[in-house]
Amino acid sequence: MTSFESPRLEDLLAHYASRRADLDRMGAYFLGTIDETEAERCCKTLLLMAIERQASNALADPLTLYINSIGGAVGAGLAIIEMVARVRRHYGVTVNTAITGYAYSMGAIVFQCGQTRSMGRASTMMLHGAHWTLSGEEDRVFKDYLKLANHYQRLIGGLFARRTGRHTAEWWTDFIYSGGDRFLSADECLELGLVDEIVDDVIGRPPAAGA
Secondary structure (H helix, E strand, C coil): CCCCCCCCHHHHHHHHHHHHHHHHHHCEEEECCECHHHHHHHHHHHHHHHHHHHHCCCCCCCEEEEEEECCECHHHHHHHHHHHHHHHHHHCCCEEEEEEEEEECHHHHHHCCCCCEEEECCCEEEECCCCCCCCCCHHHHHHHHHHHHHHHHHHHHHHHHHHHCCCCHHHHHHHHHCCCCEEECHHHHHHHCCCCEEECCCCCCCCCCCC
């Protein structure tokens, strides 16, 4: 009888590190929930991959930000967008974005920073207004944070208008922040200019034998 020996933790960690190194060399980063910790990790990784590409004269090889995200903090998402713009400007790298399942809320906004934006036929996008939970002095809550919320709305409305080339910033602000969750299929995203290409590789009938 052949005995089964469980892999050691050290071996699993070494295998993971090797796989992660391979992904870094390929220029692939997988973005999930968007918070301050993840934004810092993503920004550092994008910067290191861009530096490596410039140093090895491999600028023709794009970086790809794969997004399967429920969303997260507005500030953290904007930090990722800023870093994508910086590595593109300072290092000359191409950064593409791809939805692999869903990109909701801030995930859908980060998705727009890709030079080429792609999503699968089975993927979905969701846009909605930010959720705020605030406490403190009345003047600060109803004045300062209202000013910040309006700033974010104008900023994001302008981003969508420029990136899609369709409608005005005011139209996008109304579309996103009119209340409720807007779930969009791949075809709806293409019609609105929110995606550049749809990848039609949903699992279907297997190829015939010998094909």
